[in-house]
Amino acid sequence: MTSLDFKVDEELCIGCAECVSDCPLLVLTMAGDQPRVAATRGQMCINCQHCLTVCPVGAISISGATPADCLELKDMFPEADKMEALIRGRRSIRRYRDENLDPALLRRLLELAWQAPTGMNARQVLFTVVDDKKVMGRLRTEVMERLAELVAAGRLPESHSESFSGFVKQWREKGVDIIFRGAPHLLITSAPWNCPCPEPDCLIALSYFELLAQSMGVGTVWDGMATRALNEFMPEFKEKLGIPTDHRFGYAMAFGKPAVKYYRTGPMRTAAINRVTL
Numbered sequence: 001m002t003s004l005d006f007k008v009d010e011e012l013c014i015g016c017a018e019c020v021s022d023c024p025l026l027v028l029t030m031a032g033d034q035p036r037v038a039a040t041r042g043q044m045c046i047n048c049q050h051c052l053t054v055c056p057v058g059a060i061s062i063s064g065a066t067p068a069d070c071l072e073l074k075d076m077f078p079e080a081d082k083m084e085a086l087i088r089g090r091r092s093i094r095r096y097r098d099e100n101l102d103p104a105l106l107r108r109l110l111e112l113a114w115q116a117p118t119g120m121n122a123r124q125v126l127f128t129v130v131d132d133k134k135v136m137g138r139l140r141t142e143v144m145e146r147l148a149e150l151v152a153a154g155r156l157p158e159s160h161s162e163s164f165s166g167f168v169k170q171w172r173e174k175g176v177d178i179i180f181r182g183a184p185h186l187l188i189t190s191a192p193w194n195c196p197c198p199e200p201d202c203l204i205a206l207s208y209f210e211l212l213a214q215s216m217g218v219g220t221v222w223d224g225m226a227t228r229a230l231n232e233f234m235p236e237f238k239e240k241l242g243i244p245t246d247h248r249f250g251y252a253m254a255f256g257k258p259a260v261k262y263y264r265t266g267p268m269r270t271a272a273i274n275r276v277t278l
């Protein structure tokens with residue numbers, strides 16, 4: 001055992017060195033026919049656990065994680081056709097049922113989306129979630145009221161003044177919520193400014209959340225309006241929402257049970273591809 005708590009079951013290990021070859025930071029080396037932590041490299045480990053997951057015989061444990069904690073992968077990935085249907089068939093949902101998601105389903109979604117990759121395996125993305133439609137209702141009202149104040153005081157940037165004053169008008173006159181699309185829930189990602197890749201980490205986590213959610217019948221919409229409103233126009237809301245002051249606001253995603261169903265994907269569009277021919 002080392003300070004990394006890197007353990008090899010010597011009975012199981014076949015000395016294939018896959019763990020050594022796959023270690024991104026060259027932390028491992030072979031000592032005879034067994035892997036071990038290379039002298040002076042232990043502190044480089046980013047705890048990605050490639051050594052544990054690449055071992056064909058399940059001989060490796062690291063930092064307290066053992067093969068028994070893992071999901072065996074044989075034949076477990078979805079078929080490409082199903083992935084294609086999900087990617088092509090997901091839609092931005094802008095009509096929601098007025099009901100809360102099952103808390104267990106939401107918890108599962110959040111736990112799974114949090115497995116998304118992060119730069120340097122930092123894993124510092126925070127999920128700030130509005131999981132109760134009553135709380136969402138209060139947030140919606142407060143945001144609309146604050147927006148109305150900002151519009152009235154002429155304090156929105158000129159580039160957005162007209163559109164956001166239109167949203168406030170729609171809300172006041174017709175009860176139409178263009179900011180959150182009437183969703184019962186909201187997810188905001190944030191990460192410390194000083195973690196290696198806060199911006200992509202936050203967006204990747206939401207991308208995973210979106211695809212998982214839609215595969216489970218939960219609708220989502222990337223919420224640029226809410227992001228702008230909360231992050232730029234009324235940053236005081238970050239504290240109200242419990243987002244740490246040293247965090248970069250990532251992005252907001254509204255979600256909930258859809259009140260709309262789509263029967264087909266749109267036609268394929270041709271990807272913009274710039275092929276390098278050096």
Ligand SMILES: Cc1cc2nc3c(=O)[nH]c(=O)nc-3n(C[C@H](O)[C@H](O)[C@H](O)COP(=O)(O)O)c2cc1C
Pocket residue numbers: 090091092093094181221222223224225226
């Ligand atoms: C970064 C980003 C921000 C978005 N912001 C909003 C938004 O504020 N409100 C909204 O209704 N849709 C928003 N959308 C959804 C896009 O309008 C939508 O993805 C696009 O029209 C394609 O439709 P689809 O998602 O149904 O395929 C956003 C999408 C992205 C990727």
